[in-house]
Amino acid sequence: MPSPSDIRLPFPASVLRAPKGSAWQRWQIDPEAARPQVSLKSLDPAEKPFSGGDKAADKAAVERLADEIDQLQNVFHPDARYKLLVVLQGTDTAGKDGTVRGVFGRTSPLGVRTVGWKAPSEAERAHDYLWRIHQAMPGNGEIVVFNRSHYEDVLVPVVNGWIDKAQTQQRYAHINDFERLLAETGTVVLKFMLHIGFDEQRQRLQDRIDDPEKHWKFSLGDLEVRKQWGAYQKAYEDFLATTSTPWAPWTVVPANSKTHRNLMVATIVRDTLQRLALRFPPDDPALKNLRVE
């Protein structure tokens, strides 16, 4: 990994860092550590570090934050100096869709684009695994949310034994290098791992089975993946430790509570946008006293 002094971001690196002593800090995988220890077992998915203690008040706060993000997007777009990529990772039922709705549900569809990543097509597999990812990146003034991401390419192959340890390390390096390119050319990359417990997932899968209106969210394959829970958690720990970089750090979001999950992600997105000190483009003297005929 390049030393922090080699990195040239077009925004202060502190934009991406959990402030010392903040509720966020414990949940951000330390991007300065050479190889931080990550133990998902020691991070309780039922915790609510961003909660004020009252659920109704937390819900109201999420709505206010969603409105604030909409307002900030209204400047982020014309400002056009930065791009924002929000990566959402998590096991089945971790709440990726719900986070998009809760956090960006008040933003005009003009202002935010979501990309849901599925298994690559044959045409996509004919390219390197970052090829299709690169094409989906936000442009200046654009916000893109990834529902799953290129991290599936160091999850699924690892858990299923399709790539060995050396190949996995190689992929981490590719991804870190790729994200460094993005960051150094103006993309603010926020990566969230939505963290739910094994029991919570059981309940949520059961809900999808029991409610006919949720059947479409369920496939029998989800139960096979659930059997690999331990291997997936280990693969998560591995990439969280290896790809939380100063230019694209990971945050683990305790997500058993949907309201808390939205509150935490929305707060971090809002704070990050605020720290960018967004502004409308400078005045154009040609427009002074111009009258339309």
Add this chain to the structure above:
Amino acid sequence: MPSPSDIRLPFPASVLRAPKGSAWQRWQIDPEAARPQVSLKSLDPAEKPFSGGDKAADKAAVERLADEIDQLQNVFHPDARYKLLVVLQGTDTAGKDGTVRGVFGRTSPLGVRTVGWKAPSEAERAHDYLWRIHQAMPGNGEIVVFNRSHYEDVLVPVVNGWIDKAQTQQRYAHINDFERLLAETGTVVLKFMLHIGFDEQRQRLQDRIDDPEKHWKFSLGDLEVRKQWGAYQKAYEDFLATTSTPWAPWTVVPANSKTHRNLMVATIVRDTLQRLALRFPPDDPALKNLRVE
């Protein structure tokens, strides 16, 4: 144009038709007429055919409709039998962005994708003009909104004299054939021409010049385009008459009032989705009594 009996839509053709005697009917360019007369001068952009008469009530109705569209999208997606393309055309300041926000501002960003079309890049110009359009089409269960569209390719070249009459007719035929492909393979195509008056545009452009926070929406080129107002109106009339087909009809939306514009578009989108008789996918017997371990 193929005769209506040749057309095989996977949904009733009536889904796309303004009901006889409805407020919508006068504003839909008759898709059954061989070549309807279209006179934008006779369609007053200040009219409010969908208004209940009270602006506050109209605004509240738009919010309710936006919520209803969100609810319908929640079934449209898992239903996955259809695709929805909403085309928004109109002169500068006609309110395309505002319509997206007003009509789809309550829909999760997961459920609707917007595409803003600008002048083609060099790489895009190396292909036919529908090549990039085709790539942006919605898939099953997806809603896509076009902010401008392929109709710019029979507006800008026509007004600037880059293509002659025969070439223009040829493009209309391409577009009609292309949209027929879309419709016959499950895409519901709703096309709206947002219609504002010459004076209304003057005021809106002036607002963009006078308000520094709106400068980014303005370019000096907009004043040059405004000088071609008459030629653009004529080009609009021409394609409205030629490309309002039974499988993809045009509706003119009187849009001097922003509230009315949103009310009319939202009502038609809501009604169209309702008429599709959406439903969750049929029950899967494999899920009966299934328990998650």
